[in-house]
Amino acid sequence: KNEVEQSPQNLTAQEGEFITINCSYSVGISALHWLQQHPGGGIVSLFMLSSGKKKHGRLIATINIQEKHSSLHITASHPRDSAVYICAVKLSGSRLTFGEGTQLTVNP
Amino acid sequence: EAGVTQSPTHLIKTRGQQATLRCSPISGHTSVYWYQQALGLGLQFLLWYDEGEERNRGNFPPRFSGRQFPNYSSELNVNALELEDSALYLCASSQDGSYGYTFGSGTRLTVV
Numbered sequence: 551k552n553e554v555e556q557s558p559q560n561l562t563a564q565e566g567e568f569i570t571i572n573c574s575y576s577v578g579i580s581a582l583h584w585l586q587q588h589p590g591g592g593i594v595s596l597f598m599l600s601s602g603k604k605k606h607g608r609l610i611a612t613i614n615i616q617e618k619h620s621s622l623h624i625t626a627s628h629p630r631d632s633a634v635y636i637c638a639v640k641l642s643g644s645r646l647t648f649g650e651g652t653q654l655t656v657n658p
Numbered sequence: 659e660a661g662v663t664q665s666p667t668h669l670i671k672t673r674g675q676q677a678t679l680r681c682s683p684i685s686g687h688t689s690v691y692w693y694q695q696a697l698g699l700g701l702q703f704l705l706w707y708d709e710g711e712e713r714n715r716g717n718f719p720p721r722f723s724g725r726q727f728p729n730y731s732s733e734l735n736v737n738a739l740e741l742e743d744s745a746l747y748l749c750a751s752s753q754d755g756s757y758g759y760t761f762g763s764g765t766r767l768t769v770v
Contacts, residue, residue: 583758592763594761598758636701645703646750648700650700
C-alpha cells in the first residue's frame with residue numbers, strides 16, 4: 551500500500567465546475583504539499599500545509615491532520631487548469647513522498 | 659530571481675553510457691533534491707544533498723550518484739545506463755525543507 555493515496559486518478563470536468571481532488575496518507579507527517587505538473591514535466595508548488603486551510607486565487611487546499619487527509623479544490627475550473635495534480639508529504643529527513651497524481655482535464 | 663535551473667533539457671544516451679545532469683538551486687537554498695519520474699510512474703525520491711553532503715538516498719542502485727558543489731549546485735550521475743533509466747529527472751531546492759520546495763523543469767533522459 552502506498553503511503554500516499556490520491557483519488558481520483560483521472561478527472562474530466564466541464565469549464566466552470568467545482569473540482570475536488572483528495573489525498574490520504576498513512577504516516578505522521580510534518581507538512582503536505584500540493585503540486586501541479588503540466589505537460590512537458592515542469593512542476594509548480596501550489597501549497598504547503600501543516601494545518602487548516604489555504605487559499606490562492608481559485609485554489610483552496612485543506613488538511614485534517616487527525617484524519618490524515620487533504621483536499622485540493624478548484625473553483626470555477628478553466629481549461630488552463632488541465633494538468634496533473636500531485637500530493638506529496640514530508641516525512642523524515644526532508645524528503646518528499648508523492649502520490650500517483652490526478653490527471654485533470656477541463657473541457658471548454 | 660532565477661528559479662531552479664536544470665540542464666540539459668533533453669539528453670539522449672545509448673545503453674551502457676554515462677549521463678550527467680545538472681541543477682542550480684535558487685539563491686539562498688542549500689538543499690537540493692533529485693527525483694525520477696519514469697513514464698507512467700509517479701515521482702520517486704533519488705537523492706538529497708545539503709551543505710555539500712549526501713543526506714539521504716532513495717531505493718536506487720549505486721549507479722545513481724551525485725554531488726553538491728560549494729555553490730550548492732548539484733550533479734546527478736547515472737552510470738552504465740539501462741533502458742529503464744529513461745525518465746524525467748527533476749531537481750528541487752529548498753532552504754531547509756521546513757519551507758516550500760521549488761522545482762526545476764526537469765531533464766528528460768532517453769536511453770536507446
